[in-house]
Amino acid sequence: MPKSKDNKKKKTQETKSKKESSNKKALDADKAIKKQLEELQDKHLRLKAEFDNFRRRKSDEVSKLLQFEGESVIKGFLPIIDDLERMVESINSSEDSLADGIELVNNKIGKFLENLVVEPFGKQGDEMDPVIHEAMLTQENKDEENDVILEVFEKGYTYRDKVIRHAKVIVNKK
Numbered sequence: 656m657p658k659s660k661d662n663k664k665k666k667t668q669e670t671k672s673k674k675e676s677s678n679k680k681a682l683d684a685d686k687a688i689k690k691q692l693e694e695l696q697d698k699h700l701r702l703k704a705e706f707d708n709f710r711r712r713k714s715d716e717v718s719k720l721l722q723f724e725g726e727s728v729i730k731g732f733l734p735i736i737d738d739l740e741r742m743v744e745s746i747n748s749s750e751d752s753l754a755d756g757i758e759l760v761n762n763k764i765g766k767f768l769e770n771l772v773v774e775p776f777g778k779q780g781d782e783m784d785p786v787i788h789e790a791m792l793t794q795e796n797k798d799e800e801n802d803v804i805l806e807v808f809e810k811g812y813t814y815r816d817k818v819i820r821h822a823k824v825i826v827n828k829k
Contacts, residue, residue: 731767735760768812775810777822787811789821793828803827 742756768774777788783802791808799805804824811822 728771731770735763735767738763771814773812773814773819775812777804777807777809777811777824779804779807783824783826787813787818787821788826789823790826791823792825794825795829796827797829799827801827801829 738756738760742753742760745752745756781804782800783790783804788804788811794805796805803826804822805827806825808823808825809820811818812820
């Protein structure tokens with residue numbers, strides 16, 4: 656019988672060592688999971704702080720952009736204002752030189768608006784489009800097609816493909 660007692664002892668020790676081994680593995684796995692959790696929490700906090708800083712920087716950039724956005728527009732109009740002042744000072748000049756001055760200012764304004772991506776529209780002979788034109792009057796002209804612009808009171812303007820002022824026109828109605 657001593658053999659069976661030895662076998663039982665051996666089996667008990669093996670079971671005990673297996674339990675200890677599995678407990679040790681479970682503790683190691685638990686430690687590894689806790690370490691991984693801590694790393695992920697740290698990473699999460701760092702990303703959150705980084706995103707908050709990014710949001711703050713972008714907000715500051717947008718504020719500064721909006722604050723000084725008009726500066727370039729103002730700087731662009733200054734030479735035009737200078738030309739107008741020169742025209743007023745030379746009021747005693749001939750009509751031809753004043754007309755040349757007015758044409759020069761008009762060309763400068765056109766180039767300036769073109770650089771800002773502001774484009775005029777609404778010409779005599781164009782077809783009336785209620786989305787971009789505003790019909791002030793209708794007249795009858797048998798030589799023209801129906802809904803054709805006969806005269807333009809005020810040109811319309813688009814800024815980056817958005818209508819910022821509708822063209823005011825007289826339209827042909829038969």
